Amino acid sequence: MAASLGLCHETSYAYSYPALNTSSSLCFPPLMADHIVDGGGCSFGDFLELGHSEYSLPLLPPPPVVMAGGNNDQYGMSSSATTTSRIGFRTRSEVEVLDDGFKWRKYGKKAVKSSPNPRNYYRCSAAGCGVKKRVERDGDDPRYVVTTYDGVHNHATPGGVVGHLPYPPSAAPAWSVPAVASPPTAQAWGAPLHAAAAAHSSESSF
DNA sequence: CGTTTTTGACCTGCGC
DNA sequence: GCGCAGGTCAAAAACG
DSSP, X not given: OOOBOOTTTTOXXXXXXXXXXXXXXXXXXXXXXXXXXXXGGTOGGXXXXXXXXXXXXXXXXXXXXXXXXXXXXXXXXXXXXXXXXXXXXXXXXXXXXXXXXXXXXXXXXXXXXXXXXXXXXXXXXXXXXXXXXXXXXOSXXXXXXXXXXXXXXXXXXXXXXXXXOOOOGGGOSSSOOOOSOOOXXXXXHHHHHHHHHHHHHTTSOO
């Protein structure tokens, strides 16, 4: 099963993020929650794309959006596909670690064959939160960073960091939502994300 | 002193 | 069944 997110298809989305020094805009092709990603393949057609040359605003990488499984086990991989969400996206950025408001702890680094650049593995530092993310530079264009979130945070951003997350309230029930500077296109996030979250939550104890 | 990063080894899944 | 590649673990080092 796969909830089609269809995030802002053909829509560019700019969002201000003070902590970053990157160019930006978000462009979301239709996404299938169960298919999104696999960084290994470097098939960016499945990734949300962040960053367009015509924009020069700082950007924020979207943290995990769609839901976590009821038994969001530590490794995720052993969970069925229906209980683990993944979101992958490409960000044009000079820095590899994009601050999304959450605190990440690096637990591994690996050279992958599909890319000349090493892939870094991070896990959310929050106790009990098993969200992971993989970060690697785009092999085709080093200016881009490919980030893949695996899972959904079960807590708010540490330190009450709000205002950085480009999510409408309906799409981020468990964590912080933008308190300021909601972009005009925010509505575009709402329906598909909320729908996806709802679809997932119906089969979990989230 | 507590937390995070680094890095090599180990484990698992997949394709042949 | 074997080999390869990706993902995770865990000990040591570094850092605040």
